Amino acid sequence: MNSDFTLAIHSLTYLALQPDRMSTSDGISESAGVHPVRIRKVLSLLKKHGFIKSKEGTGGGFIFNLDLCEVNLWDIYMITSEGALQPKCPDSNEECIVGANMKRVLFTIFLGAEQYLGEYLKNYTIKEVVDLVNQEQNSGCD
Amino acid sequence: MNSDFTLAIHSLTYLALQPDRMSTSDGISESAGVHPVRIRKVLSLLKKHGFIKSKEGTGGGFIFNLDLCEVNLWDIYMITSEGALQPKCPDSNEECIVGANMKRVLFTIFLGAEQYLGEYLKNYTIKEVVDLVNQEQNSGCD
DNA sequence: ATTAACTGTAATATTTATTATTACACTATG
DNA sequence: CATAGTGTAATAATAAATATTACAGTTAAT
Numbered sequence: 001m002n003s004d005f006t007l008a009i010h011s012l013t014y015l016a017l018q019p020d021r022m023s024t025s026d027g028i029s030e031s032a033g034v035h036p037v038r039i040r041k042v043l044s045l046l047k048k049h050g051f052i053k054s055k056e057g058t059g060g061g062f063i064f065n066l067d068l069c070e071v072n073l074w075d076i077y078m079i080t081s082e083g084a085l086q087p088k089c090p091d092s093n094e095e096c097i098v099g100a101n102m103k104r105v106l107f108t109i110f111l112g113a114e115q116y117l118g119e120y121l122k123n124y125t126i127k128e129v130v131d132l133v134n135q136e137q138n139s140g141c142d
Numbered sequence: 143m144n145s146d147f148t149l150a151i152h153s154l155t156y157l158a159l160q161p162d163r164m165s166t167s168d169g170i171s172e173s174a175g176v177h178p179v180r181i182r183k184v185l186s187l188l189k190k191h192g193f194i195k196s197k198e199g200t201g202g203g204f205i206f207n208l209d210l211c212e213v214n215l216w217d218i219y220m221i222t223s224e225g226a227l228q229p230k231c232p233d234s235n236e237e238c239i240v241g242a243n244m245k246r247v248l249f250t251i252f253l254g255a256e257q258y259l260g261e262y263l264k265n266y267t268i269k270e271v272v273d274l275v276n277q278e279q280n281s282g283c284d
Numbered sequence: 285a286t287t288a289a290c291t292g293t294a295a296t297a298t299t300t301a302t303t304a305t306t307a308c309a310c311t312a313t314g
Numbered sequence: 315c316a317t318a319g320t321g322t323a324a325t326a327a328t329a330a331a332t333a334t335t336a337c338a339g340t341t342a343a344t
Contacts, residue, residue, distance in 0.1 A: 196320065
């Protein structure tokens with residue numbers, strides 16, 4: 001699975017646990033173990049869709065903008081990874097009935113698969129992810 | 143999606159349309175637009191699980207070994223791509239509650255997602271794929 | 285008003301994953 | 315015994331993901 005998706009989940013969960021202050025891309029990137037620029041890229045998508053707010057300058061950062069229950073994993077998937085389930089078929093042989101039609105058939109099947117998966121992902125809101133993270137907590141941030 | 147999965151589907155569909163003679167990895171690879179060695183690798187998995195038979199030497203090749211209705215896309219997924227939905231999380235910060243627990247939480251969620259997707263994939267047998275390929279046929283092999 | 289701490293984003297470099305290629309042992313057929 | 319195949323490992327090439335660098339813009343604090 002596309003890691004923009006999981007980074008978005010990670011970031012939102014992080015923000016969910018810091019509801020009262022802004023978090024920086026540096027802080028989130030340390031938590032997630034990736035480069036801060038990547039975090040900013042992912043968060044810029046989430047901001048564009050209104051899930052978070054950001055503020056530039058000293059004391060700035062990112063903060064959740066919605067209720068935790070309003071954001072589910074399907075929303076996040078659609079923003080970060082729509083179509084990611086589709087296989088990248090090489091150009092196959094158009095002179096073979098299989099080669100000529102497989103791409104179209106697979107596209108249809110995987111489109112359905114994505115829709116189907118959506119029903120599963122809709123069952124998880126960030127609230128639920130936060131609860132799962134809290135369940136067996138190993139240690140805490142500062 | 144893992145392309146071993148789609149190559150396996152492609153190959154099996156190809157074999158399904160040649161039920162009376164053996165097909166070579168060269169033939170399949172031309173249809174699918176990939177290297178014959180890759181086809182042989184994928185088919186070697188399918189053989190190990192009894193979906194196809196193979197024969198070495200002159201006049202050898204691959205041939206379907208089961209009824210088309212007995213093989214569904216979930217079977218093929220499990221053989222070629224089990225776990226492929228799992229994101230590859232970088233090592234995150236164990237001293238942050240999010241970093242310390244996210245991997246486990248995501249693992250659980252994506253495990254469920256894979257199981258869920260399985261129900262969808264079980265609905266497609268190779269027979270159905272063959273039918274879809276035949277539906278809007280552009281042209282035929284030899 | 286200047287510095288420091290941020291976001292935003294593009295361009296480039298690096299790393300990793302996928303895929304192709306080569307090589308060759310083995311098997312069967314004619 | 316030559317030819318047409320599979321089986322599989324090792325390596326090379328390519329493509330994709332990720333990190334890094336660079337820098338413009340914003341805000342707060344001194």
